[in-house]
Amino acid sequence: MTADAPVPRPWGWALPHGGRAANVEAGTRYAGTTSQLCGLFPFAVASGADVRGVPIGRHLYTAETVGLDPAHWLRTGLVSNTGVWVQGQPGIGKSSITKRLILGLVGFGLRAVVPGDVKGEYTPLIAALGGTVWRIGRGRHTLNPLDPGPYQPAIAAAVGAERTRLAETLRARRLALLDALLTVVAGRDTDPTGRRLLGSALDLVTHTTDAPLIPEVLHVLTRGGDLLHRIAAATGPDDYARTTRTLVNTLGLLCDGPLRGLFDQPSTVRPDADSPAVSLDISALDGDTDDIVAAAMLCSWAWAAALTDTTTRNVVQVQDELWRALRAAPGLVEKADRITRLGRHHGVVSLQITHSLDDLDALATDADRAKARGLASRTAILVLGGMPERELDRLRGIVSLTDSERALVASWAAPPTWHTGHRHPGRGKYLIKSGQRIGLPVALTLSPAEIALHDTDTAFHAGGPR
Known part of the structure; x- marks a missing residue:
């Protein structure tokens, strides 16, 4: 057939013996299971997925x-x-x-x-995306578990009830992370008295600085004071020292043990609000x-949760x-x-x-x-x-x-x-x-x-x- 030859209509040529059909009947629809019809209809498994994404x-x-x-x-x-x-x-x-x-x-x-x-x-992927990679390790970047990180600018910009909510959330996350780190070091949970002592010691330190360090919390906990003595129900300095000895030594391992130099120094990791990716x-x-x-993973998760x-x-x-x-x-x-x-x-x-x-x-x-x-x-x-x-x-x-x-x-x-x-x-x-x-x-x-x-x-x- 040449390019300029007439094209037949969908139902055939409108000429004698041209194969034209005056009427095309609708097909009959049959239903069956994929087990029975898979040979007749080979596309029995649909993907069912939306292409969007x-x-x-x-x-x-x-x-x-x-x-x-x-x-x-x-x-x-x-x-x-x-x-x-x-x-x-x-x-x-x-x-x-x-x-x-x-x-x-x-x-x-x-x-x-x-x-x-x-x-x-x-x-490599985060760098290729134009993101920020912080390499944590001895002699590299440090991550202070108690650093406010992304919370600091958010708290400074907030007012009223929102400011209070963010401050209390930051305190709760600090205590939860500190408790988890002590669990890793000691291999067991901190008792209720120890948790109260940690919370009070942390509060005393945060009254003087926005970015407390674990050695500062350790110093306050070791020194004691009226509030901490009452929580420990200690009758005197010696009784307080005996009561808090395990807690003090466990917290000290975060500063003097194998973890020294990782989480006991000011944080050098800084949040970047404009970065498309962070690692x-x-x-x-x-x-x-x-x-x-x-310990490193827990600290990293906590920092990422604060960022989010x-x-x-x-x-x-x-x-x-x-x-x-x-x-x-x-x-x-x-x-x-x-x-x-x-x-x-x-x-x-x-x-x-x-x-x-x-x-x-x-x-x-x-x-x-x-x-x-x-x-x-x-x-x-x-x-x-x-x-x-x-x-x-x-x-x-x-x-x-x-x-x-x-x-x-x-x-x-x-x-x-x-x-x-x-x-x-x-x-x-x-x-x-x-x-x-x-x-x-x-x-x-x-x-x-x-x-x-x-x-x-x-x-x-x-x-x-x-």
Whole structure:
């Protein structure tokens, strides 16, 4: 047919023997289950995802782009909160999908906050976003747990009841963090008398300075005074010294023990209201004991919570290596939750990343383990990477998985053969679950600009194993 030849109408040529149909009857609609009709209709599995959001990959069955934006999902009624739980075995790309979400959500106007980056793996991304990275460690930046930080300008600008609320919130967060640090050092909770003594000593110090230091609180607590003597019910200086000896020595370990130089000096970390992303990099402490890392993570979380509590800008916050802090001492799950308790009411998208629910077994008490499971079960969105069947069995109490979903996630756990040179079957593949809905299996492909920012295997490149 040439370009200038007549084009037939939709129902054929209007000529004799031209194949024209005067009437086209409507088709008959039949209904059936996907088990019966999947051969006739091969598109029986729809993605069911709104494309709006951060593009996290293509649906494995339909190739449709899948978008994930917890804030948008909350606004449209798909979820009840903006918590995201990311779980999968090491090396399958948990940090990749987390960084993709950070990158996209910052582009949507949210501020990224990464408190306590244990391995420093988010530092290149935060720097590429034009954000601020504070490297915490001996001889580096210091973080004073009692520093008002972001609260100071907020309190100075507030008046009336709002000023009182912020001041009381700051005091409560200081005491909660100080109590948590003492729990890490001592390995047990502070008794009620010790908490009252700490609170009164802190109040006495804050009457003279806006940025108290732990050594100053220790000095006031050691010196005593009428108020502290009454709280301790001491009959004299010697009785007071005996009563407070354990508390004084525990607080002293924050200044003289392995933590010396980290949290007993004025803070050099300063909040930047205009920065699109902030990270507290504690990778310099990665080789230290769990107690030191836990203390650094708790301080970083508290600082980030203060930053979020005093800003009107929505935030995406990442908590990676979560259990490394919580397993340091009994009761830290509740204390950490008290320090960082923020959510949809504060405009926070929370990303919590872990390898396995086996991490829960490392927590000290049954109460801690139950509360930690609650952290996972309360998140509205789960991102599941490759993991073995045994781990999927443990997830049953948190999320409902169909047999096909279980088989799919388990197939990503390991290559089927010992032949090398093939891409790991689970690299960049995830199952997005929320409520009782059918999950969204997606495959993430990194852009060239992202590859260098997402590489967590740099120690094995070029020079080989060390």
